[in-house]
Amino acid sequence: MLTRALLFLALTCVSTAQEFAPTPAPPSNPAPAAGSTPPVPAAAVRPEFVYSSVHVNAPYIAITFDDGPHATLTPKLLDLLKERNIKATFFVIGKNAAEYPDILRRIAAEGHEIANHSWSHPDLAKLPQDTVRAEISRTQDAITNTIARPVTLMRPPYGALQTNQKQWVHDTYGYRIILWDVDPLDWRRPGASVVSERILKGAKPGSIILAHDIHPGTIEAMPATLDQLIARGFQFVTVSELIKLEVAPTPAPGKPARSGGPAAPAGSSAPAKAAPTPMPFDAVLRAEPQLSPDQAAKLAKPAAPAPSPTPAKKKP
Numbered sequence: 001m002l003t004r005a006l007l008f009l010a011l012t013c014v015s016t017a018q019e020f021a022p023t024p025a026p027p028s029n030p031a032p033a034a035g036s037t038p039p040v041p042a043a044a045v046r047p048e049f050v051y052s053s054v055h056v057n058a059p060y061i062a063i064t065f066d067d068g069p070h071a072t073l074t075p076k077l078l079d080l081l082k083e084r085n086i087k088a089t090f091f092v093i094g095k096n097a098a099e100y101p102d103i104l105r106r107i108a109a110e111g112h113e114i115a116n117h118s119w120s121h122p123d124l125a126k127l128p129q130d131t132v133r134a135e136i137s138r139t140q141d142a143i144t145n146t147i148a149r150p151v152t153l154m155r156p157p158y159g160a161l162q163t164n165q166k167q168w169v170h171d172t173y174g175y176r177i178i179l180w181d182v183d184p185l186d187w188r189r190p191g192a193s194v195v196s197e198r199i200l201k202g203a204k205p206g207s208i209i210l211a212h213d214i215h216p217g218t219i220e221a222m223p224a225t226l227d228q229l230i231a232r233g234f235q236f237v238t239v240s241e242l243i244k245l246e247v248a249p250t251p252a253p254g255k256p257a258r259s260g261g262p263a264a265p266a267g268s269s270a271p272a273k274a275a276p277t278p279m280p281f282d283a284v285l286r287a288e289p290q291l292s293p294d295q296a297a298k299l300a301k302p303a304a305p306a307p308s309p310t311p312a313k314k315k316p
Contacts, residue, residue, distance in 0.1 A: 049170045052179040054206040054242045055249050059234045061203055062242040063226075064089045064180065065213040066117055066155065069096050069103040074213045078110060080222050086236040088112050090213070091155040091178075094119035094139030101146045108147040113238035115153035116140055116175065125160040132165065136173065153178050153239055178239055180210035184221075187212055192221035199225050203232075208239060 054062075065088060068074045074090075081088055090107050092114060097104050107114055118124065118135040119142075127135070140151050154175040161169065166177050184190075184198035195218055199209055211218050229236075237245070 047166065047170075047177075049175070050166060050177045050179070051208065051239075051243065053181040053208055054246045056206040056242070056245045057247050058245070059205045059232075060237050060242055060245050061205065061207045061209065061229070061234050062089055062237055062239045063209045063211065064091060064155070064178070064239065065211050066091045067093055067096070067121065068213040069100040069107070070214045071100060071103075073216065073219050074100075074103050075106070076219050077213050077222060078106060078112075080219075080226065081112070082110060084226055084230065086226060087238050087241075088236070089115060089153070089178075089239040091115045091117035091153075092139070092143065093117055093121055094135075094142045097139065097142045097146065104143070104146050108149060113153070113240055114143055114147060114149070114151070115155065115178065115239070116143065116151050117155050118157050121157045123158055123160050124156050125162050125165065136169065140173065152176065155179070176243065178208065180208045182207050182209040184211065184218075186215055186218040186221070189215055189217050192217045192224075195221040196225040196228075200228055203229060203234065205234075206242070208242070 054060075063086070065074075065077065068090060069092060090112055092104065094116075104114065116136060116139045119138045120135065122131075122135065124132050124135060136154065143149075143151050151173075152175060154169060154173070155178045159179050161177065169175055169177065182199060182202035184195045184202075186195045195211070199211070199221075203209060213219065
């Protein structure tokens with residue numbers, strides 16, 4: 001009887017000790033499983049809202065025009081585009097948009113995209129935060145008050161924004177930051193033939209072409225340039241439409257996909273993968289850029305303080 005009582009007491013003590021023992025904490029940085037690919041640091045990947053070109057699987061390109069509207073040159077350009085049924089993207093200067101609202105309305109009415117290029121074309125990377133906010137907000141107001149459409153894209157003058165400023169612009173206004181991969185340097189006024197030659201040499205599927213609708217030589221270059229691009233099979237879309245046509249690039253054999261999948265074993269080939277089907281061209285043309293609920297909420301509340309820019313090297 002005494003033996004049974006002692007045995008019962010011992011089992012009870014063991015059970016109680018296990019119940020109240022602390023649970024071991026999981027390791028803070030567990031080692032990746034064998035065969036897996038460690039995550040890529042965020043700094044190594046292009047921010048998803050910054051574009052200089054777009055990976056597409058068809059010959060789509062976007063031609064863009066900066067610094068207008070111009071009183072006489074922009075209407076001439078619009079005539080050329082209309083004759084060829086080409087849609088472009090205009091990154092307008094706010095004070096010019098305010099001065100020529102009828103031209104801005106015509107740009108929108110003819111199906112082109114209008115985007116923010118600041119109020120007065122300064123180097124935003126060198127300005128204090130309040131000035132950056134004013135340059136962007138005044139231009140946005142000038143556009144939306146004239147055409148009653150949301151603005152979803154911005155191109156900083158000279159392409160100059162600090163990394164933290166790009167993030168702030170995206171978080172505050174919901175903008176994508178648009179740069180370029182074809183630059184004919186038309187602002188130097190090298191002549192129409194040179195502008196045309198440089199654009200034709202650089203254009204490829206997914207290109208974002210930079211030009212300016214405030215220089216006579218650029219407008220003079222457009223008929224031959226546009227006609228030759230069409231003859232080569234390129235189809236023109238706005239920048240927002242081009243982004244909607246983006247497809248993921250196919251990884252090289254033996255290399256991991258960007259999503260972090262495992263590499264193919266040595267000596268084997270990666271399994272064949274069907275290419276994603278882009279949105280039909282006519283459906284893309286019908287799509288109107290709209291603000292998401294998150295973007296609308298951000299625009300409805302006061303903007304968060306912009307980060308102070310860090311010193312930047314002098315640009316040419």
